[in-house]
Amino acid sequence: MIDTVEPIKTERLLLRPFTDGDEDDMFAFESLPEVARYLYNEPRTREGNATELAVRMRQTGLGKEGDTVVLAIELAGTVIGYTLLSWLSEQHEQGEFGYVLHPDHHGRGYASEASVEMLRLGFEQLGLHRIVGRCDARNAGSPRLMERLGMRQEAHFVEAEIFKGEWGEELHYAMLAREWQNSPWAS
Numbered sequence: 001m002i003d004t005v006e007p008i009k010t011e012r013l014l015l016r017p018f019t020d021g022d023e024d025d026m027f028a029f030e031s032l033p034e035v036a037r038y039l040y041n042e043p044r045t046r047e048g049n050a051t052e053l054a055v056r057m058r059q060t061g062l063g064k065e066g067d068t069v070v071l072a073i074e075l076a077g078t079v080i081g082y083t084l085l086s087w088l089s090e091q092h093e094q095g096e097f098g099y100v101l102h103p104d105h106h107g108r109g110y111a112s113e114a115s116v117e118m119l120r121l122g123f124e125q126l127g128l129h130r131i132v133g134r135c136d137a138r139n140a141g142s143p144r145l146m147e148r149l150g151m152r153q154e155a156h157f158v159e160a161e162i163f164k165g166e167w168g169e170e171l172h173y174a175m176l177a178r179e180w181q182n183s184p185w186a187s
């Protein structure tokens with residue numbers, strides 16, 4: 001267990017807990033239809049954004065199974081997205097990661113640079129055995145990111161749920177601790 005995740009400095013980014021002062025930066029991407037398109041939430045209103053920010057400000061540690069840590073992705077003083085790690089199972093040592101980036105900053109590897117740190121956190125600090133990532137099959141950038149990180153596609157669920165009013169398709173990717181150890185990112 002990790003009571004509080006410490007801020008993480010990468011080559012270009014700072015990953016750290018959300019604070020009150022992040023409301024405008026967060027709204028800048030949370031309000032965009034193209035960001036919400038393949039997420040379960042709708043584009044956020046000002047009020048919904050503030051409510052979600054209050055939730056994220058409390059998601060700072062992985063004290064027990066079921067907890068999620070959410071870290072703001074900061075680039076040169078501006079929050080441009082977030083990345084997260086959920087502790088799915090203590091008994092089975094399983095986790096799930098995720099990532100969201102402002103479209104103005106896509107295509108520069110920032111989401112990969114940030115989310116690989118969630119894999120590191122899960123494998124090297126929490127001691128997880130397997131971390132999964134799930135995405136909509138139509139969300140092209142997301143499977144590309146997971147493949148770039150060396151994750152394996154394990155499943156493609158076809159029309160297994162109704163997503164935003166239409167049949168959805170979900171891809172499941174995973175990485176095992178031993179695969180992480182053999183990856184270029186392992187410490």
Ligand SMILES: CC(C)(COP(=O)(O)OP(=O)(O)OC[C@H]1O[C@@H](n2cnc3c(N)ncnc32)[C@H](O)[C@@H]1OP(=O)(O)O)[C@@H](O)C(=O)NCCC(=O)NCCS
Pocket residue numbers: 034035036038039099100101102105106107108109110111112113134135136139141142144145148
């Ligand atoms: C999914 C998402 C995070 C991917 O963002 P992204 O910027 O494409 O992802 P990466 O950080 O991995 O960047 C990779 C791209 O940057 C390019 N790049 C440039 N410099 C790079 C660098 N130093 N390192 C790695 N990639 C680099 C890569 O070539 C790649 O380009 P490509 O997409 O044309 O192949 C983004 O589309 C997003 O936030 N979408 C909205 C929210 C969402 O759907 N989240 C996922 C839910 S499952």
